[in-house]
Amino acid sequence: MNLLVCVTKTPETTSKISFTGNSFNTEGISYIMNPYDEWYALVRALELKEQHSGTVTVINVGPAENDVVIRKALAIGADDAVRVDTTPTSAKEVAHHVFNYAKDKAYDIVFCGKETIDYNGAEVGGMLAALMDVPYLSFASKLDHDGTVATVERDIEGGVEVATVNGPFVLSASKGLAEQRIPNMRGIMMAKRKPLEVVAAQDVSADVATTGYSLPAAKAGVKMIDAENMTELVRLLHEEAKVI
Amino acid sequence: MSVLVLAENPKGNFKKPAFEAVHYGHLTAKALGTECIALVLGSADNPAQLGEYGASKVIHLTEGFDAYDSRRYLAAVTQVAQQIGANVVVLNHSSTGKSLLGGLAVKLNAGAVSGVNSIPNTDSGFSVNKNVFAGKAIAEVSINTDVKVLTLMGNSIPPEQVGSAVEVESLQIELPEAKTTVTGQNTVAGVVPLPEAELVVSAGRGMKGPENWGIIEDLANVLGATTACSRPVADTGWRPHHEHVGQTGVAIRPNLYIAAGISGAIQHLAGVNSSKTIVVINKDPEAPFFKAADYGVCADLFDVVPALTEAIKSFKASN
Numbered sequence: 107m108n109l110l111v112c113v114t115k116t117p118e119t120t121s122k123i124s125f126t127g128n129s130f131n132t133e134g135i136s137y138i139m140n141p142y143d144e145w146y147a148l149v150r151a152l153e154l155k156e157q158h159s160g161t162v163t164v165i166n167v168g169p170a171e172n173d174v175v176i177r178k179a180l181a182i183g184a185d186d187a188v189r190v191d192t193t194p195t196s197a198k199e200v201a202h203h204v205f206n207y208a209k210d211k212a213y214d215i216v217f218c219g220k221e222t223i224d225y226n227g228a229e230v231g232g233m234l235a236a237l238m239d240v241p242y243l244s245f246a247s248k249l250d251h252d253g254t255v256a257t258v259e260r261d262i263e264g265g266v267e268v269a270t271v272n273g274p275f276v277l278s279a280s281k282g283l284a285e286q287r288i289p290n291m292r293g294i295m296m297a298k299r300k301p302l303e304v305v306a307a308q309d310v311s312a313d314v315a316t317t318g319y320s321l322p323a324a325k326a327g328v329k330m331i332d333a334e335n336m337t338e339l340v341r342l343l344h345e346e347a348k349v350i
Numbered sequence: 351m352s353v354l355v356l357a358e359n360p361k362g363n364f365k366k367p368a369f370e371a372v373h374y375g376h377l378t379a380k381a382l383g384t385e386c387i388a389l390v391l392g393s394a395d396n397p398a399q400l401g402e403y404g405a406s407k408v409i410h411l412t413e414g415f416d417a418y419d420s421r422r423y424l425a426a427v428t429q430v431a432q433q434i435g436a437n438v439v440v441l442n443h444s445s446t447g448k449s450l451l452g453g454l455a456v457k458l459n460a461g462a463v464s465g466v467n468s469i470p471n472t473d474s475g476f477s478v479n480k481n482v483f484a485g486k487a488i489a490e491v492s493i494n495t496d497v498k499v500l501t502l503m504g505n506s507i508p509p510e511q512v513g514s515a516v517e518v519e520s521l522q523i524e525l526p527e528a529k530t531t532v533t534g535q536n537t538v539a540g541v542v543p544l545p546e547a548e549l550v551v552s553a554g555r556g557m558k559g560p561e562n563w564g565i566i567e568d569l570a571n572v573l574g575a576t577t578a579c580s581r582p583v584a585d586t587g588w589r590p591h592h593e594h595v596g597q598t599g600v601a602i603r604p605n606l607y608i609a610a611g612i613s614g615a616i617q618h619l620a621g622v623n624s625s626k627t628i629v630v631i632n633k634d635p636e637a638p639f640f641k642a643a644d645y646g647v648c649a650d651l652f653d654v655v656p657a658l659t660e661a662i663k664s665f666k667a668s669n
């Protein structure tokens with residue numbers, strides 16, 4: 107099975123989020139592989155490869171500093187990697203660059219994460235599927251493949267929907283698809299020798315631009331309620347907060 | 351020129367997300383000086399009612415949408431948008447809406463923004479606000495293409511009744527063959543799904559074990575609320591995955607979020623801090639969640655939660 111996994115990096119989840127004008131303050135921020143890409147998409151791809159043989163390639167669209175994240179994906183077990191050398195500012199660019207690389211390579215499944223935990227786009231997977239004209243199985247929390255037919259459970263509101271698909275498709279991974287794998291020493295050593303191909307980016311323009319950031323309004327401060335007096339809490343929720 | 355809104359009708363019924371999207375489409379159309387047209391795919395009860403929320407017309411395609419197939423849905427929305435010359439397409443920030451967003455952006459050569467929480471600013475160009483970092487921040491994003499596609503974050507813009515029932519039409523479109531087959535659905539019945547819920551009762555590791563969840567369910571039941579949980583609770587299988595809220599779970603913005611036995615880690619707060627009112631029940635006065643709360647109760651949740659349930663019961667009985 108020929109599998110492609112899209113991986114990207116995001117600020118570490120405990121990062122303090124702050125902005126100056128319309129740019130995100132990157133000082134002191136450390137980056138991780140987007141959890142949906144690392145914990146679920148990549149690991150499930152590796153499991154399918156272990157089951158059916160084949161290759162797992164990871165792809166990132168980004169600058170050279172992203173190699174750290176790519177090497178981690180190789181250390182976890184991917185066979186080889188590609189980086190499209192550009193700094194994208196929109197999902198559209200990412201999708202087109204991945205498509206340009208993947209279009210003549212006959213991947214059985216292209217994996218994405220369900221969203222990046224910074225921008226929360228949830229856009230790249232759907233774009234890729236449309237560009238490739240294949241089904242998009244979004245928010246997959248379970249994937250089985252018998253070599254011909256895939257059975258996918260997709261997260262929908264309040265539960266899951268089960269679908270089967272024949273032929274190639276794009277999948278976005280959500281929690282549950284696999285169990286996180288921690289790279290071991292051997293994996294880390296081997297990753298250094300695995301191929302990381304850097305390809306030049308074709309011309310793709312962005313069609314959205316972030317023009318500013320703000321933080322949600324701060325809370326006025328907590329009002330502590332006596333545990334013996336839940337009637338008072340109910341009164342406040344009704345009269346002051348007006349939520350019940 | 352028009353604004354096209356996909357009005358979702360799970361199991362044939364329109365619910366709040368459909369009304370929110372249509373009303374949002376109506377407000378957007380007003381800002382652009384054009385009309386809002388609602389699109390309904392598959393069998394639906396009374397599509398004409400979408401006029402009440404501001405649609406000037408409903409296009410209803412009845413055949414071929416019983417089961418979700420990404421390519422068929424995408425083809426339908428694309429062709430309708432093209433035929434009516436839509437320059438904005440509004441979807442819900444739901445499993446269906448998010449699945450369609452990227453594909454529509456490609457097919458319509460449109461700029462896409464997901465999780466929008468404001469009416470577009472059309473003073474110069476077209477820009478919207480969206481949640482980023484699971485609600486820890488808000489980004490203003492401008493779209494430079496002629497056609498725009500948006501998914502609307504739930505509970506952002508309250509739907510209002512501004513009109514009355516409208517005409518329902520059909521359109522001729524061509525659907526590709528389905529390549530996926532839906533073989534089943536497993537959803538909890540009779541509960542408002544988390545992203546739509548106005549009232550949420552959530553609990554964490556302070557519950558000690560899954561066998562204790564009865565008190566959380568009782569509280570949720572008297573309120574008519576949906577239940578949620580912190581990540582370790584879902585990871586250990588105490589609660590189903592779809593209840594996990596936070597940076598790596600569902601991001602929600604209900605009117606009321608009650609958190610019992612949750613410490614308030616930064617990754618948890620990320621997904622819930624857009625809630626209008628937050629009540630925190632925790633026995634540790636130092637729990638970080640109190641800093642993000644509107645109301646706090648510092649005591650044992652096994653006493654507080656049942657007492658709160660009783661207090662709400664009496665309140666409901668006397669109102």
Ligand SMILES: Cc1cc2nc3c(=O)[nH]c(=O)nc-3n(C[C@H](O)[C@H](O)[C@H](O)COP(=O)(O)OP(=O)(O)OC[C@H]3O[C@@H](n4cnc5c(N)ncnc54)[C@H](O)[C@@H]3O)c2cc1C
Binds near residue numbers: 631634
């Ligand atoms: C990359 C990453 C992503 C993450 N994403 C998420 C996410 O999306 N969502 C999420 O929730 N977490 C997430 N986490 C985990 C997060 O960091 C916390 O570990 C988690 O939220 C803690 O869950 P908790 O509050 O239920 O448990 P704990 O931190 O163990 O807190 C339990 C709380 O219950 C209180 N308590 C105990 N007994 C009682 C009692 N009898 N009465 C009242 N109070 C009591 C305690 O005082 C304590 O504050 C993520 C972590 C990482 C590293």
Ligand SMILES: Nc1ncnc2c1ncn2[C@@H]1O[C@H](COP(=O)(O)O)[C@@H](O)[C@H]1O
Binds near residue numbers: 142143226
């Ligand atoms: N720069 C990138 N390079 C490779 N893949 C990416 C990149 N950005 C996003 N992706 C993939 O697309 C998924 C969804 O991203 P988004 O649509 O931006 O939320 C991520 O989980 C990744 O799998």
